[in-house]
Amino acid sequence: MTLEAACRLKPTDRMLELGAGMGLPGLWAALSSGVKTVLTDHHPGVLKLLARNVLLNHVEENAEVRKLSWEERPTWLEDCFDLVIGSDILYEEEWAEPLFSVAGAALKAGGRFLLANTIRSAKVISLHTMTRHAASHGLDWCDGGPPTVVQQSEIYVFRFQKVEKK
Numbered sequence: 794m795t796l797e798a799a800c801r802l803k804p805t806d807r808m809l810e811l812g813a814g815m816g817l818p819g820l821w822a823a824l825s826s827g828v829k830t831v832l833t834d835h836h837p838g839v840l841k842l843l844a845r846n847v848l849l850n851h852v853e854e855n856a857e858v859r860k861l862s863w864e865e866r867p868t869w870l871e872d873c874f875d876l877v878i879g880s881d882i883l884y885e886e887e888w889a890e891p892l893f894s895v896a897g898a899a900l901k902a903g904g905r906f907l908l909a910n911t912i913r914s915a916k917v918i919s920l921h922t923m924t925r926h927a928a929s930h931g932l933d934w935c936d937g938g939p940p941t942v943v944q945q946s947e948i949y950v951f952r953f954q955k956v957e958k959k
Contacts, residue, residue, distance in 0.1 A: 802826045806875040809833065809899050811863070811892070812882035816843045816856075819878070823855035831874075833861035863891035866898055874899045877906045881948070889926045893953075897930030900955040906932055908951045923951065931956045 802808070804827040810819035813832040823830040830852075832843045843858040850856075859869070877896045883889060896906040906927075924934045932953040 802828050802876070804828060807831070807873060808876045808878065809870075809874045811861070811877060811879040811895065813843055814839060814880075816846050816858075818880055820846055820850050820852060820856060823852040824850055827855055828876075830856045831869075832856060832858050835860060835862045861895070863888070863895045866895075870895070870899050872898070872901055875901060875904050877904070878908075879906075880909045881911055883908070883910050886922060889922060890929075893923075893926040893930045893932060896953070897927075897932050897955060900932075902955055902957045904955045905935075906953040906955070908953070909948055910951065911948050920951075927953050 802822060806828045808819065808822050808828045808830045810816065810830065810832050813819055813834050816832045819830045819832045822828045832847070834840055834843065837860075840858055840860055847853055847856045847858060859867075861867070861870070877899050879892065879896075883892060892908075893906075900906060920934075927934060933956055935952040935954050
């Protein structure tokens with residue numbers, strides 16, 4: 794299954810990539826499906842790299858680069874994204890709260906958060922801890938995660954969905 798199929802991307806969707814680094818997933822989405830994509834990071838050097846990669850891949854119409862720290866809530870972020878993605882961005886449990894907070898703030902009701910991450914050790918973050926942080930920001934765990942026996946350095950994909958407000 795492709796990322797596009799897993800995410801059910803449509804050209805009218807808006808996607809946010811958190812901690813984009815080189816921006817490969819977000820650039821791919823902007824290029825392959827025409828999804829309006831915002832690539833974010835907080836490091837100035839990474840932001841320059843992202844801007845260069847947008848130009849090199851000719852996706853200026855569908856992709857933009859913005860500075861974002863997970864503790865911030867700029868007006869452009871609130872409740873306007875259909876999909877938020879993050880790839881290998883959660884290294885320590887202390888960052889789980891700000892990560893799920895920013896994802897929950899950015900998503901429209903019914904929007905999805907897709908987190909691909911390596912389980913570096915049992916001390917980093919468990920599925921239970923992840924779902925607790927997610928739930929506190931209106932995100933329900935859909936599926937994904939490690940099996941009972943965890944092999945370090947394997948990548949797991951976690952899917953969450955923003956709960957409709959009543």
